[in-house]
Amino acid sequence: MTKQSLTMPPTSTIEPHDPLGRPLKRTRRKEARPNEIVAAALAVFVDKGFAGARMDEIAKQAGVSKATLFVYFPSKDDLFKAVVRTNIIDRLTAFQSTVAHFQGSSGDLIALAMHKWWQEIGSTQAGGISKLIIQEAKNFPELAAFYQTEVMGPGLHLMQAILKRGIARGELRDLDLTNTVMGIMSSLLFLCLWRQAMGVDNPVCGPAIEPTAFIQNQIDILLSGIELKGNPPCV
Amino acid sequence: MTKQSLTMPPTSTIEPHDPLGRPLKRTRRKEARPNEIVAAALAVFVDKGFAGARMDEIAKQAGVSKATLFVYFPSKDDLFKAVVRTNIIDRLTAFQSTVAHFQGSSGDLIALAMHKWWQEIGSTQAGGISKLIIQEAKNFPELAAFYQTEVMGPGLHLMQAILKRGIARGELRDLDLTNTVMGIMSSLLFLCLWRQAMGVDNPVCGPAIEPTAFIQNQIDILLSGIELKGNPPCV
Amino acid sequence: MTKQSLTMPPTSTIEPHDPLGRPLKRTRRKEARPNEIVAAALAVFVDKGFAGARMDEIAKQAGVSKATLFVYFPSKDDLFKAVVRTNIIDRLTAFQSTVAHFQGSSGDLIALAMHKWWQEIGSTQAGGISKLIIQEAKNFPELAAFYQTEVMGPGLHLMQAILKRGIARGELRDLDLTNTVMGIMSSLLFLCLWRQAMGVDNPVCGPAIEPTAFIQNQIDILLSGIELKGNPPCV
Amino acid sequence: MTKQSLTMPPTSTIEPHDPLGRPLKRTRRKEARPNEIVAAALAVFVDKGFAGARMDEIAKQAGVSKATLFVYFPSKDDLFKAVVRTNIIDRLTAFQSTVAHFQGSSGDLIALAMHKWWQEIGSTQAGGISKLIIQEAKNFPELAAFYQTEVMGPGLHLMQAILKRGIARGELRDLDLTNTVMGIMSSLLFLCLWRQAMGVDNPVCGPAIEPTAFIQNQIDILLSGIELKGNPPCV
DNA sequence: CATGAATGAGACTTCATTCAT
DNA sequence: TATGAATGAAGTCTCATTCAT
Structure with a gap:
């Protein structure tokens, strides 16, 4: 049982039977x-x-x-490492190629990247990995380093490139690149963490966050802010 | 307002408790x-x-x-619960009274709340509690619920109040309140998590995030966005 | 039970009871x-x-x-080492002081040493240690070295000193010291091994060796050989 | 004689067996x-x-x-038994036929037997068997009995026969046959054990025993003793 | 026959918890 | 109250052995 x-x-549900059943x-x-x-x-x-x-x-x-x-x-440690590596590597590749060839406004590109990241990583099993890493970073510095190098690094780099592109094209204002990128990532990573801990899978959930709406709201704010700019004088 | x-x-009890509750x-x-x-x-x-x-x-x-x-x-579980309760309650009280009586623009109030939260909660040992909760929420639904009720709830409530005040005063545009508040919290909570896992305390740290600058950048974006608004048509 | x-x-048989028995x-x-x-x-x-x-x-x-x-x-290894050390050290000291101050013929001294060794080491629990060491020498080179340094070394040294004394006093012929000493030890160590493996403690014993008689016979042979020397001409 | x-x-079967007996x-x-x-x-x-x-x-x-x-x-036990049986039987046969037809003085015969035993058994892998038996005698009483019957028994018998021959021929003095034979075997068996445990194969070796010299010395002592006989009184 | 794959039984070891003092 | 000593329950890991191919 x-x-x-x-x-x-589902493949794993097909249990083999001998000729006698x-x-x-x-x-x-x-x-x-x-x-x-x-x-x-x-x-x-x-x-x-x-x-x-x-x-x-x-x-x-x-x-x-x-x-x-x-x-x-060979050991629980090794299994753990295999879990991280296996899940991360695959997903990441898929994500990057999705975003790579985008043509269009930088705002749209940012929006695309964030939504795609959620679809292809955050909302999948791989999203759980993020929680794992943050939990166990201290106990597995080796894995934390791996995560930095292989996951966060490329991710940040990609997002930075997007922002730079926007600035170069005069679509975005001059930005604190590092912190802005981290800020973008923080929304997404937090969403993973929150879901794993409090979210869908947990009965004790708090205010149910609807991921797509949450992300879209983050995008809106990111791009436009929340303050009313005094355009009025434009009359 | x-x-x-x-x-x-009223849910948040102000009276002090001993570690056993x-x-x-x-x-x-x-x-x-x-x-x-x-x-x-x-x-x-x-x-x-x-x-x-x-x-x-x-x-x-x-x-x-x-x-x-x-x-x-009586048990490890109980000690754990006491840890959460004790640290949360104390810190929260201090924070709330700090923010409560602010007079001034809503933008400044938001900035104040975020910076204060970091100073008085996130950067302290209590910040570690957030990590703990997210780690163990599934194993201690009781604590997760407690955290929701006593910590996130009031926090979200406070921030929502701030935003509503801003909207009412015509300082902020009409907002998706829930998601915006969660977005704000996410930056701060993420900062806690990141620091605990990858940050100062860990040699394997990634791009060292400077908390104050990070928060300030979040505030700037939150308030103004990153896109260059085409006011030009205003001629 | x-x-x-x-x-x-016998001390370990006294199990403590509470006042009610x-x-x-x-x-x-x-x-x-x-x-x-x-x-x-x-x-x-x-x-x-x-x-x-x-x-x-x-x-x-x-x-x-x-x-x-x-x-x-802390571990099985450590317990094993403690067993060896504890049992060896004590016995050895007792043995050495027994033999040290002997005055008399070298033949008698050799006999005394061999019999005493059996009484105070070989026949005791410590005798089992010898078997252990030989069994596990390869798996515990550290212990084998310890045994060499602390047990065999001093033992061989002592016996060599006895033989040298005998040669110096004209009681013994010029000898291959090292091999002779090893030969003497071999009888005694073998006796330990044999007893542990085949001897008293094991029902499958072979020809029951009576230790004292065996040792005495070894002494006789050692001192006199078994060949009939042609003294006859003495008439 | x-x-x-x-x-x-007759107990010792000469016909070859396969490893399963x-x-x-x-x-x-x-x-x-x-x-x-x-x-x-x-x-x-x-x-x-x-x-x-x-x-x-x-x-x-x-x-x-x-x-x-x-x-x-069928099992590890069975393999172990096969190892013992196979190696013992083969070697023993070779050894026995070597010694059987010797013509010459009893002293020479003893020397021959001891040296041959070392050459053909002790120094070979079969020598390791002796260590094994002594190690595991208690756990494999069946094997210990087998070793007694098939190996020690014949060996002792052979050596006793040699000694009896010497006594009968007036070459040796009247001896405690059993103990003397055991004494001879002890040198040889000890040599096996020592080599396996501390000797050539182990870096932690003690005073390197040179087997041939050791055996020769044992023979010399056995035949002549180490005491200077006071033939002087012959005057 | 030979073997890759799988596993039950059991080994050492850890740790929250108990208890007499 | 505080604790040194002790342990039951449970964990990771090993290994002889089995089984389908």
Whole structure:
């Protein structure tokens, strides 16, 4: 009776049976196993944090025995690292290529980038990774560094490029690039964190944030501010 | 909109509590044991997360024996809750009274609130609590609820009041109140999280964020946006 | 129901009881515990070897819980080392002082040394240590070195001194000192090993060796050889 | 005392066995798998002891998969037994036939036997078996008994026969046969043990014993003793 | 026959918690 | 009150063994 993980792809639900119809216990699936395990581990790590996650539970969610985890990953640490790497790398690539070739106003580009980021990263399993990293950065400095180098770095760089483009084209005012970029990221990362902690997945949710509306509002403010500018004198 | 609207809703209890949640009637400054323990526990919980924190280490930092912890707090869970409650309540009170009586433009008030929040909450150890809550919200729904009710609720309420005041006074445009407030909070909460995880305390830090500049930049954007408005047509 | 170890001193049989006569589970005996644990561990290690020994069994023989072992010894390795050190050091001192001041013929001195060694070391628990060392030398090079330095070294030195004395006094012929000393030790060490493995403690014993007679025979041969020397011409 | 008395007692089977103990009728040199496994296992068992040896490592050294071990040997225990049996039987046969037909003085015969034993058994991998047996005798009483019956027994018998021959021929004095024989064996067995544990194979070696010299010295002492005999009184 | 894959049983070790003092 | 000592429960990890191919 494998408790079905919310995060497992449907393939894992097809349990093999022997010709007599009895479920087969020892299935051989060298190829698929590691991915299934990583998927299960992601769910549990995001849910419980590193220290709180139990190999037992990961195994159960992956539908394998606890010992099998150690066949593929030498230790809990290694499994954790694999979870981060696996999920990050894939998503990031997809995101970057989406944004790369955009033609249009800088405002639209910023809006596109933010919405896309949410669609392709923040709202996916990978969004949970952000929470994980922030939780465990101190315990896994190596991973924190990895996240900096491979995720935040490129992300910030990309967004900075967008802003620079806007300034160069006379669409944006002269900006404190670093802080502005961090500010943009902060909205998005916060959204991940908040959802993981208080949001959809948690009954104790606070004021339900509707991500798309929240992001759009952030974009509006970012681009236009909230103060009424005294254009009136224009009459 | 009178100053009155800036006041906290009645839910937030002002009376001081001892770390166990019992109201505490002017206890002598003596018998500071529980407070010392809570202080030590805060540091360790923030550093390691709930599951990763060990009672041994808390005891050592508090300068007492491990068994003594159990004299004051029936369990690790209870100690954790006490940590959250104690730190939140105290800080929040100070912050609220600071902001409550402000007279001046709404832009300045927003700026004041944000900077003050950082000074009096975010940058203090209480800032670590935010990280804790987000980490452990799922494992301690009770605490998450408490945080919602006692912390986020009043905070959002306060900020909403500020915005409403601005709109009423014709200083701010008509806003999506909820999302705008969440956006403001997100910058600040994110700053806490980031600092705890990647920031000052961690050698693996990324692009060092300078909090005050970051906040000021957020304020500037919030109030004015980043786009160059084509007032030109005004001729 | 603590299975009584053959090697535990009688003191450990006195289990404490509360005033109502019920056996007391949690006894506090800071002073005695480590010794009791080491004693139990010695028995189990000698019996099973390092890898084969189970902390569970050591704990049971020591009459404590498994966790208690780790209160006193950080790891199985450390416990093992403590066992070796504790047992060796004590015995060795006793032995050396016994032999040191002997006055008499060298033959008698050799005989005394061998018999004493058996009495005070070989036949005691410490004799089991020799087996342990030889078993685990490769896995614990550190301990093997310790044994060489602290046990074999002094032992060989002592015996060499005895032989030199005999040669100097014209009682012994000119000898291959090193090999002769090793030969003497070999009898004694072998006796330990044999007893531990095949001897008294093991039902599958082979030809029961009677230690004292065996040693005496070794002494006789050592001193006189077994060949008939052609003294006959003496008529 | 004819040569006949030097012959082995009937218990020692001369026919070759396969590692599983089944008599093996001129199997083709092909299918050497089991032998390779046993050879690898011998090395690992001697190195690590029974409990410390891992099937994984044996498999790797044998160049087969772990599962293959279980094709030939039902369990680790069985493999261990096969290792002992195989190695002992083979070597012993060679040794016995070497010594059996000797003609000459008893002193020379003793010397020959001891040197040959070292050459053909002690110094070979079979020497490691002795260590193994002594290590694991308690855990494998069956094997200990086997060793007694098949190895020590014949060995002692052979040596006793040699000594009896010497006494009968007036070359040796009347001896405590059992203890003298054990004494001789002890030198040789000790040499095995010492080498395995502290000797050549181990960097932590103590005073490097040179086996041939050691044995020769033992022979010299055995035959002549070390005391200067006071033939003087012969006057 | 051989093996890659999987696992049950059990090892060492940790840690929140208890208890007698 | 405070604590040194002790431990049950549970965690990570290992390894001989099994099974389908």
